[in-house]
Amino acid sequence: MIGVVIPAHNEEALLDGCLESVERAARHPSLGGEEVRVVVVLDDCSDGTARVARRWGAHALCIDARNVGRARAEGCAWLLEQGAWWLAHTDADSRVSSTWLAAQLALDVDAVCGVVEVEDWSPHPLRVRHRHERAYMDADGHSHVHGANLGVSARAYLRAGGFLPLPVHEDVALVHALRRAGALIAWSAGPRVVTSARREPRARGGFGDHLRSLDIG
Numbered sequence: 001m002i003g004v005v006i007p008a009h010n011e012e013a014l015l016d017g018c019l020e021s022v023e024r025a026a027r028h029p030s031l032g033g034e035e036v037r038v039v040v041v042l043d044d045c046s047d048g049t050a051r052v053a054r055r056w057g058a059h060a061l062c063i064d065a066r067n068v069g070r071a072r073a074e075g076c077a078w079l080l081e082q083g084a085w086w087l088a089h090t091d092a093d094s095r096v097s098s099t100w101l102a103a104q105l106a107l108d109v110d111a112v113c114g115v116v117e118v119e120d121w122s123p124h125p126l127r128v129r130h131r132h133e134r135a136y137m138d139a140d141g142h143s144h145v146h147g148a149n150l151g152v153s154a155r156a157y158l159r160a161g162g163f164l165p166l167p168v169h170e171d172v173a174l175v176h177a178l179r180r181a182g183a184l185i186a187w188s189a190g191p192r193v194v195t196s197a198r199r200e201p202r203a204r205g206g207f208g209d210h211l212r213s214l215d216i217g
Contacts, residue, residue: 003079004038007071011092012048019056021095028102041071069170073163091148097192110156110183114149114191147171149193156183
């Protein structure tokens, strides 16, 4: 079984689009009909995020940590108990491509670090887009780590010790641990994810804060 982990804090407005895209990716013919289970980790949600998750048939796992590392770890633990051999990760404000899971698995490695792209730059001045695109490498062999586009085998995840309960950069810490454990990692632009460029991101210190920093100076 393939597992997908989506941490969420009050993401009622955007989760529909995320889960719709994951459902499409789960139906990709190259997966051969293999089961894909999705867990949305509801971290201190006070809106209708749980209703959206259940409407799409995802498992809604409730925690009260306000900690994305803890949320990802709890989601992985639930999926591992269900028998998942591959753990794919995205964010509630992101939409994966229809080939997202297929592209991760086709690389035949222990872990996949993918890229993200932004479709709607309207929350930011044009200079932010230009600065981002000048500095960001959207190609194979990049060096980016995004929790919104990450995949790892269950075996490599457990060998590396899993996600740490970090409020930010939990994805980077996991990739460092994977490297120390000798995991084979693909730095690929093949698995595609579109993510939000909103000015008030849920996770401090993440991609959204990075974009805001580009508006300084």
